[in-house]
Amino acid sequence: MCKSYYNGSSEEIILEKATQNIINIQPTAEAHLNKFLSFAQQYNAALAIYRLPNDSKLQILCDLSGGQYIEDFNLEDLSSGFLLHPFQTSSDRIVHFDAEILGEIDLEDKAPSNDLTESFDWKKIPSDSIQEKIENSNSSFDFTHLKNYPQLSSTLASDYIDMVEKGIQLIKSEEFYKVVPSKIKNIRSNNDINLGQAFVKACEKYPNAFVNLTYSSKTGLWFGASPETLIEDKKGEYFKTMALAGTQAKSEKSIAETTWTQKEIEEQAYISRYIINCFKKIRLREFDEIGPKTIHAGNLLHLKTTFKVHTESVNFPELGSVMLKLLHPTSAVCGMPKEPALNFLSKEEKHSRGYFSGFMGPVHLDGLSHLFVNLRCCQISNQSVVFYAGAGITEDSKAEKEWEETEMKCKVLSNIIFGI
Numbered sequence: 001m002c003k004s005y006y007n008g009s010s011e012e013i014i015l016e017k018a019t020q021n022i023i024n025i026q027p028t029a030e031a032h033l034n035k036f037l038s039f040a041q042q043y044n045a046a047l048a049i050y051r052l053p054n055d056s057k058l059q060i061l062c063d064l065s066g067g068q069y070i071e072d073f074n075l076e077d078l079s080s081g082f083l084l085h086p087f088q089t090s091s092d093r094i095v096h097f098d099a100e101i102l103g104e105i106d107l108e109d110k111a112p113s114n115d116l117t118e119s120f121d122w123k124k125i126p127s128d129s130i131q132e133k134i135e136n137s138n139s140s141f142d143f144t145h146l147k148n149y150p151q152l153s154s155t156l157a158s159d160y161i162d163m164v165e166k167g168i169q170l171i172k173s174e175e176f177y178k179v180v181p182s183k184i185k186n187i188r189s190n191n192d193i194n195l196g197q198a199f200v201k202a203c204e205k206y207p208n209a210f211v212n213l214t215y216s217s218k219t220g221l222w223f224g225a226s227p228e229t230l231i232e233d234k235k236g237e238y239f240k241t242m243a244l245a246g247t248q249a250k251s252e253k254s255i256a257e258t259t260w261t262q263k264e265i266e267e268q269a270y271i272s273r274y275i276i277n278c279f280k281k282i283r284l285r286e287f288d289e290i291g292p293k294t295i296h297a298g299n300l301l302h303l304k305t306t307f308k309v310h311t312e313s314v315n316f317p318e319l320g321s322v323m324l325k326l327l328h329p330t331s332a333v334c335g336m337p338k339e340p341a342l343n344f345l346s347k348e349e350k351h352s353r354g355y356f357s358g359f360m361g362p363v364h365l366d367g368l369s370h371l372f373v374n375l376r377c378c379q380i381s382n383q384s385v386v387f388y389a390g391a392g393i394t395e396d397s398k399a400e401k402e403w404e405e406t407e408m409k410c411k412v413l414s415n416i417i418f419g420i
């Protein structure tokens, strides 16, 4: 059974409501988040602050041991926590944060407390001595203690355009059908970024994104607002994934009036086909396919198809774990077929992607593992912020247009951090 729907979007209304509510708690939440970040840095703890798409709650998860490197893993074997997985495990390592401290702030709370401990709804409360350390932590983060990695200069437009043109040639000679070259943009900072404020602003501006701010001495400081779910696995209920691609700037037009070119439709269809091929590999035929439909991701629009499987009815409890291994890296961030596209990227990209276009998110929390492709993200280091972005290339791509697209994607967060 394979059902297809074309859905109109009610997301906008929900999002507006969430935005109005966030404004009420801004100053308090900002201050609490900043203290947590300084605490994590000072005491070598690992910290994940995140807000799930269209949710009114900020989640905070802290591992006092600083997180663990893990090797190849099965999702079902991990303990409750937060996972950070790089694009390539050959150059960076997988890190798991254990949910030792776990709390949330409801953004709809109209009268948040100034007292840090009282303002969180704790699922795992910090001990009294840890609470005291958090309360006494500095409210501004010490960027000078962050490693200067990556000390990389921004990708030049001419180099990116050359790389895209090489990619187009290889598509024409049938090496692969699609590839997603990425670039970096390194912006100098004065180490005066208010991280808590940036996080709350991103929640406000991008209500349907997975907004995340993670810190550990193993991974560094990463900030992101991803529009893309890699897997959403609710134990005993459902498994979801999505095919997201095609990018255009949001305009005056309504979603219903938005049109897409053949190139963008094809680019997104490759990902849907990739996902269906993964289902085929495990002989799974019962899934719902919803879309493609146009969605907002901040100032950008994308095409999205959602795939949903009722894990109980197909009697496949470990589907999330199996699909995770098959899906990453999807052709939204790598290309199709996977191997030749990956070889091209390894040879042509001059930077390591680190955690960009890897995946991250909460695992086994309230029966939910929700991992997102790490897009629209940046790594913050001492006196610099490195933004990452890629663009899907097909035979009909125009190299200059793809460069412009990566510029727009970098702006998602550079706007929040630097106002540019």
Ligand SMILES: C=C(O[C@H]1C=CC=C(C(=O)O)[C@@H]1O)C(=O)O
Binding pocket: 180, 228, 244, 245, 246, 247, 302, 331, 332, 333, 375, 376, 388, 389, 390, 391, 392, 393, 409
């Ligand atoms: C690789 C990125 O986006 C992917 C997800 C949505 C749209 C994309 C595109 O239109 O190229 C990319 O496949 C990125 O944001 O860096």
